[in-house]
Amino acid sequence: MKLYYAPGACSLSPHIVALEAGLPVELEKVDTKTKRTANDQDYWQINPKGYVPALALDNGELLTEGPAIVQYLADLKPESGLAPTHGTPARYRLQEMLGYINSELHKTYSPLFRAETPDAVRAERTEYLRKRYRLLETHLAKHTWLVGEHFTVADAYLFTVTNWAKHVNFDLSEFPALLAFQERVAARPKVQAALEAEGLVKKAAA
Structure with missing residues (x-):
């Protein structure tokens, strides 16, 4: 998985969650003004919303919106206790x-x-x-x-x-x-x- 982030932005939240859960996540820095990534990609082409965070999944899909991303990460490691069980x-x-x-x-x-x-x-x-x-x-x-x-x-x-x-x-x-x-x-x-x-x-x- 790859997390697109900007230092100190709301993407810090899923970054913390990934580390707390012990999940291997590659980081890709995004310049929020130029909309270019650290690898000089056009971020608009990666995430049409244009803002961080965005999580590139291993199956090629892209997940956006911080609250959704942090729950997804927590559910990958339910034993971490970072999110209560679904349906409770x-x-x-x-x-x-x-x-x-x-x-x-x-x-x-x-x-x-x-x-x-x-x-x-x-x-x-x-x-x-x-x-x-x-x-x-x-x-x-x-x-x-x-x-x-x-x-x-x-x-x-x-x-x-x-x-x-x-x-x-x-x-x-x-x-x-x-x-x-x-x-x-x-x-x-x-x-x-x-x-x-x-x-x-x-x-x-x-």
């Missing part, structure tokens, strides 16, 4: 959380990255994020992880998206449980490995 109430809770992060957080960050976004829109989106994070803060004040008692793909997704806050000057200090969650996830060896591979943190000295 816990699986639907996982999908509920993935949907919330995708629609309420992920897409809300998008305009904050654009320099041309008007200040009024920026302020409105920031306040919207603040409201959505309050729900997660309440949950994380009582629970270590988002779904159940173990790290899941939802945690990888929330960690990835919330990492963007520092890049758009969104202050998270009012969410201590969320910040503690970010530290817990960042401390995981496989998460550190993903961050290092994408050049987001320096590799620890041997």
